[in-house]
Amino acid sequence: MPSPYTYKTGGALRLKGDGKTRKKKAKAPSAGRPASEVKAPSQPQSGASTHVRGTTKVEQQFEKVQREKLREEVRREARKSHVEKVKSFNTYLERLSDHHDMPKIGPG
Numbered sequence: 490m491p492s493p494y495t496y497k498t499g500g501a502l503r504l505k506g507d508g509k510t511r512k513k514k515a516k517a518p519s520a521g522r523p524a525s526e527v528k529a530p531s532q533p534q535s536g537a538s539t540h541v542r543g544t545t546k547v548e549q550q551f552e553k554v555q556r557e558k559l560r561e562e563v564r565r566e567a568r569k570s571h572v573e574k575v576k577s578f579n580t581y582l583e584r585l586s587d588h589h590d591m592p593k594i595g596p597g
Contacts, residue, residue: 544552569577 566574
């Protein structure tokens with residue numbers, strides 16, 4: 490019976506999405522062929538489904554609200570002086586639990 494430590498895995502590491510179904514790059518039209526014969530890469534080929542998804546009204550409204558919140562927060566922080574920023578940071582650190590404290594290592 491072989492030892493469990495002698496087992497070797499076969500083959501190389503396979504990564505997700507590393508298949509043989511890679512898309513080919515579109516070639517630039519050659520000088521010998523007229524442009525009317527060359528298919529544009531933006532046109533979908535027959536049988537191939539290309540689904541372009543836009544954002545919905547709800548997603549647009551959500552992004553708008555998020556941008557407004559971010560702008561308001563930036564405005565609030567911009568009004569603070571350095572001393573106020575340090576005080577607010579210290580109060581934030583005081584509210585954290587002891588789990589986040591740096592352990593004491595070494596003499597001292």
